[in-house]
Amino acid sequence: MIGTAAEGQTFPATGVPFAMTQWTPQTHAGEVKCVAPYYAADTRIQGFRGSHFLSGSCTQDYGSFTLMPLNRSAQLGPVERSSSFTRQSEQAHPYSYSVDLKDSGIHAEITGAERSGMMRFHFRTGQKIGWMAVENNLRLGKGMIRIDPERQEITGENPVHRIYAGADQPAGFSGFVVVVFDRPFRVGGTWAGKQRKDGSLEQNSTEKSVGAFVSFDLPADRTVRVRIGTSFTSLEEARRNLSEEIPDWNFDAAVARARMAWNKAFSVVQIHGISADRTIFYTALYHSMLAPRIFSDRSGTYPRFAGGQSIETAKGFTYYCDYSVWDTFRAVHPLLTILDPRRDADMVQSLIAKGEQGGFLPIFPAWNSYTSEMTGDHSVAIIADAYVKGIRGFDAEAAYRLMRKNATEEPDSLELYKDGRGRRGLESYLKYGYIPLEDHVPYAFHGNEQVSRTLDYAFDDYEVSVMAKALGHTEDAALFAKRAQNYRNVIDPETGFARGRHADGSWIEPFDPMAPASYVTESTPFVSTFFVPQDIPGLIQFVHGPESFVKKLDDLFAKGIYDHGNEPSHHIAYLYDDAGVPWKTQKHVHEIMTLQYADSNAGLAGNDDAGQMSAWYVMSALGFYSVTPGTPRYSIGTPRFDDTTVKVGGGKELHICAPGAESGKFYIRSVHLNGVLLPRSYLLHSEVVGGGELVFEMSSRPTGL
Numbered sequence: 001m002i003g004t005a006a007e008g009q010t011f012p013a014t015g016v017p018f019a020m021t022q023w024t025p026q027t028h029a030g031e032v033k034c035v036a037p038y039y040a041a042d043t044r045i046q047g048f049r050g051s052h053f054l055s056g057s058c059t060q061d062y063g064s065f066t067l068m069p070l071n072r073s074a075q076l077g078p079v080e081r082s083s084s085f086t087r088q089s090e091q092a093h094p095y096s097y098s099v100d101l102k103d104s105g106i107h108a109e110i111t112g113a114e115r116s117g118m119m120r121f122h123f124r125t126g127q128k129i130g131w132m133a134v135e136n137n138l139r140l141g142k143g144m145i146r147i148d149p150e151r152q153e154i155t156g157e158n159p160v161h162r163i164y165a166g167a168d169q170p171a172g173f174s175g176f177v178v179v180v181f182d183r184p185f186r187v188g189g190t191w192a193g194k195q196r197k198d199g200s201l202e203q204n205s206t207e208k209s210v211g212a213f214v215s216f217d218l219p220a221d222r223t224v225r226v227r228i229g230t231s232f233t234s235l236e237e238a239r240r241n242l243s244e245e246i247p248d249w250n251f252d253a254a255v256a257r258a259r260m261a262w263n264k265a266f267s268v269v270q271i272h273g274i275s276a277d278r279t280i281f282y283t284a285l286y287h288s289m290l291a292p293r294i295f296s297d298r299s300g301t302y303p304r305f306a307g308g309q310s311i312e313t314a315k316g317f318t319y320y321c322d323y324s325v326w327d328t329f330r331a332v333h334p335l336l337t338i339l340d341p342r343r344d345a346d347m348v349q350s351l352i353a354k355g356e357q358g359g360f361l362p363i364f365p366a367w368n369s370y371t372s373e374m375t376g377d378h379s380v381a382i383i384a385d386a387y388v389k390g391i392r393g394f395d396a397e398a399a400y401r402l403m404r405k406n407a408t409e410e411p412d413s414l415e416l417y418k419d420g421r422g423r424r425g426l427e428s429y430l431k432y433g434y435i436p437l438e439d440h441v442p443y444a445f446h447g448n449e450q451v452s453r454t455l456d457y458a459f460d461d462y463e464v465s466v467m468a469k470a471l472g473h474t475e476d477a478a479l480f481a482k483r484a485q486n487y488r489n490v491i492d493p494e495t496g497f498a499r500g501r502h503a504d505g506s507w508i509e510p511f512d513p514m515a516p517a518s519y520v521t522e523s524t525p526f527v528s529t530f531f532v533p534q535d536i537p538g539l540i541q542f543v544h545g546p547e548s549f550v551k552k553l554d555d556l557f558a559k560g561i562y563d564h565g566n567e568p569s570h571h572i573a574y575l576y577d578d579a580g581v582p583w584k585t586q587k588h589v590h591e592i593m594t595l596q597y598a599d600s601n602a603g604l605a606g607n608d609d610a611g612q613m614s615a616w617y618v619m620s621a622l623g624f625y626s627v628t629p630g631t632p633r634y635s636i637g638t639p640r641f642d643d644t645t646v647k648v649g650g651g652k653e654l655h656i657c658a659p660g661a662e663s664g665k666f667y668i669r670s671v672h673l674n675g676v677l678l679p680r681s682y683l684l685h686s687e688v689v690g691g692g693e694l695v696f697e698m699s700s701r702p703t704g705l
Contacts, residue, residue, distance in 0.1 A: 063175020
């Protein structure tokens, strides 16, 4: 429940890790941008949704359906049929959710598998007939719901529509659902908006959500069980997914399977002891295991990327989608390289498949479509990070061809560019070595943001150089390594801050580094100055040396400019390590973990953004963080727990010992890896996944490593 209030934008997603469809109580109807299915402040439940909302985001749900048990069929709309409930009756777990619907007296329970779900409803004493409403949460376009008395099932098709690029245009595929019950039903009818049709078997609509309702003679125990299959390919695949994942009516067994899946996922990190922060940690780990989502069926089928008209088959891997790339390249994917490298390989292969099917690597692939959301081209960082850490199982040369194409080519037509293909503002970037203020970057979801784009592209060019070097493309490696220095073109050497720049080379006036500016993304020039993870030593010298750099960092925190609620700040506390004062990294990382995270509904400082906010906490609590994805290096911060064991694969474990961390000792006196003193403020990936003993000598006073 952490993050279900304030800005977190999370919801109690029930099922299994990275599921295609997540099951949740619904307190807000529809598929509306920036509206999650559930908020902690709401007092009424409208039903139980099979959701594809991107956890912690400002996107929208798509292809979703909602079920609601009822005592009567008089009221079918989401608000009208809703029921009050008591917080005390809610039992929310990653693997199941249950609640008492106070108005109807129905006890509801839900659980899920990867592509299917199961619900169990216990009707109130004395109730003889029960009703079930199934709503197709249409947003735009023609959708369908159908009652099939012969097969005793309800089916639906919900066409998916895009946002960010090609806004409101069809994505070319639908969410499909098949609903079956453990007892015979009688036809009630269908509805669209406020129009009800008793006895109707099918309802289509071009603008309003549609639904179907049926009734049951209740058994002696007044319990009705529902199984639901979902797919993005077809009704037949939804049926197959259901039959293979939840083959019978044993609800408790379905819960046990989901619980086992989460326990297996969580068991890779064992926090020993009784620290209250374990709840924050494991909730963060849960939130970092919701996206990207599985998109292919059990058979491997999925709609083709960027159009969806044909059906592809993932052979030898699982196809994923809904990557909040601008966010998750920072911590979610680096975390997976440690905890679940096989899954991360499939996610990389999925990015490559998208690039091959659409022509360009996607910048922010969601709802199986290109988008122009956010800045940068950070799919290249996800790919390079996996490769340099020894993760294989994907075509590295194919990946590199796409990475290079994104960095050097524009689409063949303006229409393809508008559709979201290619880097925004690439022509200016290649011409000037930066994007000048005169280029307002049209056909991006966020216009302008020229400085942030330049900094992002310089980092991305570094990632291309890393991949080129690894694959033996020597000339390309040198070319892109040189381009990685383009950050110098948007950091004013006189002031030492990132700053908007005109095409003639002059700097924008007036200039206040602490004020929000149209040329930076979700931050300030002050914050943006520090996004040079590919060349931190060079940045330190460029902004007048270590002493000046540390003062800048000190001012950032002292003046309250650091903003943990937005991703551009996430690596900054760790930069003190590179400036030779690691105790300040330890101090600020400890403060962020303590002040910006809490075991409460409002326990996140901003949007969780597909688990990035949470993954930051998970990695930081272990004692290190990936400041520069694409390198096998983790900056040391400060561990949160006294005693932690991480399963790093191959039967190996990394035992992290930090006695005193839980009692307030957050400074580090020394670090020993397998008995050897570590004379540096970073770890290598090979050291982390090699296992053994990582021992932190903690102190209540600052000291050097």
